[in-house]
Amino acid sequence: MNEKIKMNQAAMFSADEEVDVFQRPAHVKADAFSVFYGDFEAVKRVDCEFPEGLVTAMIGPSGCGKSTLLRAINRMNDLIPGCRAGGNMIFDGENIYRKDIDVVSLRMRVGMVFQKPNVFPKSIYDNIAYGPRLQGIKNRSQLDEIVESSLRQAAIWDEVKDRLSSNALGMSGGQQQRLCLARALAVKPEILLMDEPTSALDPKATAKIEDLVGELRGQYTIIIVTHNMQQAARVSDLTAFMYEGTLVEFGATRQLFTRPSEKQTEDYITGRFG
Numbered sequence: 432m433n434e435k436i437k438m439n440q441a442a443m444f445s446a447d448e449e450v451d452v453f454q455r456p457a458h459v460k461a462d463a464f465s466v467f468y469g470d471f472e473a474v475k476r477v478d479c480e481f482p483e484g485l486v487t488a489m490i491g492p493s494g495c496g497k498s499t500l501l502r503a504i505n506r507m508n509d510l511i512p513g514c515r516a517g518g519n520m521i522f523d524g525e526n527i528y529r530k531d532i533d534v535v536s537l538r539m540r541v542g543m544v545f546q547k548p549n550v551f552p553k554s555i556y557d558n559i560a561y562g563p564r565l566q567g568i569k570n571r572s573q574l575d576e577i578v579e580s581s582l583r584q585a586a587i588w589d590e591v592k593d594r595l596s597s598n599a600l601g602m603s604g605g606q607q608q609r610l611c612l613a614r615a616l617a618v619k620p621e622i623l624l625m626d627e628p629t630s631a632l633d634p635k636a637t638a639k640i641e642d643l644v645g646e647l648r649g650q651y652t653i654i655i656v657t658h659n660m661q662q663a664a665r666v667s668d669l670t671a672f673m674y675e676g677t678l679v680e681f682g683a684t685r686q687l688f689t690r691p692s693e694k695q696t697e698d699y700i701t702g703r704f705g
């Protein structure tokens with residue numbers, strides 16, 4: 432790779448800490464995992480381990496299957512008619528595609544934040560309390576505590592604490608996205624899936640979400656789909672590069688961006704295609 436590009440990319444990494452990413456146990460593992468829309472194989476026999484407590488970015492050109500693979504981890508694709516999975520997706524030692532898996536509790540353990548903030552047309556308080564109430568928590572002081580701690584974790588408590596009963600639709604886009612993150616955290620998930628969570632946000636709101644990813648790292652296993660390679664480099668420990676449904680390269684972010692093993696990865700990260 433051209434030395435200048437190499438240096439620029441190396442400069443994108445903010446963390447000084449070198450993490451031995453492969454020493455961590457896998458929290459989720461795709462094992463010859465495929466996803467089909469009808470006859471079309473959108474994800475092709477992917478093998479990949481997402482380590483516990485680390486941040487993994489998924490990158491690749493539009494249509495390569497990033498979102499499909501991400502949504503497979505909490506079985507969101509089940510909601511799409513004609514969509515089916517093949518192979519195994521192992522979470523905590525169990526294949527989540529087993530017939531007897533309780534998908535509702537799986538989605539509590541594997542939270543998700545989408546590209547566009549999808550707040551409910553309810554109060555800020557009720558948005559956060561929604562999941563815990565579904566989990567059976569009715570006690571008001573317990574709910575108050577969860578609402579406050581989730582909003583604090585998503586760094587939005589100070590902005591909303593005096594208007595918890597206001598409709599969440601009245602918040603800015605960046606605030607709504609942090610509210611969605613708080614709502615995902617309120618049910619105490621183990622994994623957080625983020626599908627281009629900043630693509631609808633301005634640079635300031637984007638920076639806040641990226642900072643949050645840094646703060647949540649370690650407490651949650653985070654998997655983030657992004658088109659923004661600087662973002663992948665800034666926030667992730669590991670990066671998966673996908674192309675046409677195949678996992679082309681998966682490795683430590685720093686290495687993948689500075690010394691990719693595959694020519695396709697190098698072409699993509701240097702902007703030669705995609």
Ligand SMILES: Nc1ncnc2c1ncn2[C@@H]1O[C@H](COP(=O)(O)OP(=O)(O)OP(=O)(O)O)[C@@H](O)[C@H]1O
Binds near residue numbers: 500
């Ligand atoms: N609901 C669907 N029905 C049929 N095909 C779909 C559906 N959703 C996605 N696909 C197809 O599956 C492939 C992978 O799509 P996916 O959205 O996972 O890619 P992506 O890498 O996330 O793309 P982008 O970066 O544009 O969001 C594409 O060819 C897409 O057209």
